Amino acid sequence: MKVGVVGAGAVGAATALSLVERGGTCREIVLIDRNTPRADGVAADMRYATPLSPTVDIRSGRYEDLAHAAVVVITAGTNEKAGGATDRSDPEGRLRLLDSNARVYADIVPRVVAVVPQAVLMVVTDPPDPLADLTRELAGHNRVFSTGTLIDSLRFRVQLADRLHVRPRDVQALVVGEHGTSEVLLWSSATVGGIPVTRLLTEDDASVEHVRGEVENDIRYANIAIIEGTGASQYGIGAVSARLVESVLRDERAVLPVAAHCPRYGVTLSLSSVLGAGGVQQMHEPAMTPEEHQALMQSAEVLRDASRRAMAVGGA
Numbered sequence: 001m002k003v004g005v006v007g008a009g010a011v012g013a014a015t016a017l018s019l020v021e022r023g024g025t026c027r028e029i030v031l032i033d034r035n036t037p038r039a040d041g042v043a044a045d046m047r048y049a050t051p052l053s054p055t056v057d058i059r060s061g062r063y064e065d066l067a068h069a070a071v072v073v074i075t076a077g078t079n080e081k082a083g084g085a086t087d088r089s090d091p092e093g094r095l096r097l098l099d100s101n102a103r104v105y106a107d108i109v110p111r112v113v114a115v116v117p118q119a120v121l122m123v124v125t126d127p128p129d130p131l132a133d134l135t136r137e138l139a140g141h142n143r144v145f146s147t148g149t150l151i152d153s154l155r156f157r158v159q160l161a162d163r164l165h166v167r168p169r170d171v172q173a174l175v176v177g178e179h180g181t182s183e184v185l186l187w188s189s190a191t192v193g194g195i196p197v198t199r200l201l202t203e204d205d206a207s208v209e210h211v212r213g214e215v216e217n218d219i220r221y222a223n224i225a226i227i228e229g230t231g232a233s234q235y236g237i238g239a240v241s242a243r244l245v246e247s248v249l250r251d252e253r254a255v256l257p258v259a260a261h262c263p264r265y266g267v268t269l270s271l272s273s274v275l276g277a278g279g280v281q282q283m284h285e286p287a288m289t290p291e292e293h294q295a296l297m298q299s300a301e302v303l304r305d306a307s308r309r310a311m312a313v314g315g316a
């Protein structure tokens with residue numbers, strides 16, 4: 001199966017590398033960037049290591065080289081550092097990148113769809129949820145989803161695992177809503193081995209409220225903490241993107257917190273989504289307290305505003 005990655009910057013390169021290393025599902029990868037030498041260099045660097053990896057053919061290319069791709073991952077655009085979205089006190093957060101990246105999508109999506117009208121389109125560029133709404137309009141179909149809050153949910157699991165001294169894989173915890181400052185951490189349904197984490201946390205000395213505040217803060221601004229160290233957050237999202245591509249290519253029907261257009265909320269946002277062939281096939285609302293549900297409604301409101309802005313700027 002063939003996968004296209006548009007945008008060969010930090011995130012596109014990390015996605016491609018994760019796709020190569022995961023192996024199995026993806027046989028061919030095409031990297032595209034408006035900075036052609038950048039795409040050429042990234043693809044060549046990885047290509048020379050393929051004798052050591054599962055069988056995969058990675059090359060740079062142009063839009064016409066996307067022909068027959070089953071999935072196209074879009075990572076092109078301005079990142080948080082370059083776009084001035086690294087201020088923890090700014091409630092806009094990643095939404096600051098919306099206007100410039102909506103223009104990038106207005107350039108890219110029609111070109112992709114002209115070559116691969118049947119492909120599933122996965123949006124990674126920030127802010128991913130309103131850009132997915134724009135992509136859906138520009139593409140004229142529904143096979144569009146964003147990486148949503150899977151990365152935030154993984155960060156939530158890792159933070160809880162650290163505090164509870166257990167393996168992150170054994171923590172079940174979800175973040176829903178926007179991939180951004182209005183996201184909602186579902187503490188009420190977070191469990192380890194069937195035990196609510198809020199109960200386990202009270203067994204420690206620190207108060208649950210204190211731990212909760214710290215964890216929420218670390219997750220909401222995890223991207224900024226990473227960027228302060230490295231300039232771009234890339235490896236986590238690269239692994240997430242490759243895993244999601246795999247779920248689509250294998251028609252896994254994996255249940256993951258990724259974002260697709262949800263008629264009930266009138267916008268693209270993350271819930272418990274069933275991901276397989278064609279993208280998100282179903283969306284389910286996880287159990288929530290009334291407070292968590294209220295926070296989700298507010299997050300949806302933020303996203304509806306952002307989505308309208310994305311359409312206006314992107315000309316959809």
Ligand SMILES: NC(=O)c1ccc[n+]([C@@H]2O[C@H](COP(=O)([O-])OP(=O)(O)OC[C@H]3O[C@@H](n4cnc5c(N)ncnc54)[C@H](O)[C@@H]3O)[C@@H](O)[C@H]2O)c1
Nearest residue numbers: 007009010011033034076077078079080124125126232237
């Ligand atoms: N969804 C998530 O959870 C998540 C996580 C991390 C980063 N991101 C986002 O991913 C995006 C990429 O981040 P990055 O660190 O890789 O940035 P980067 O600057 O390293 O790379 C962006 C690439 O996009 C290319 N590009 C820009 N406009 C283009 C166009 N019109 N056509 C083709 N290529 C174009 C650039 O040439 C560049 O190579 C940013 O918006 C960033 O905020 C999202």
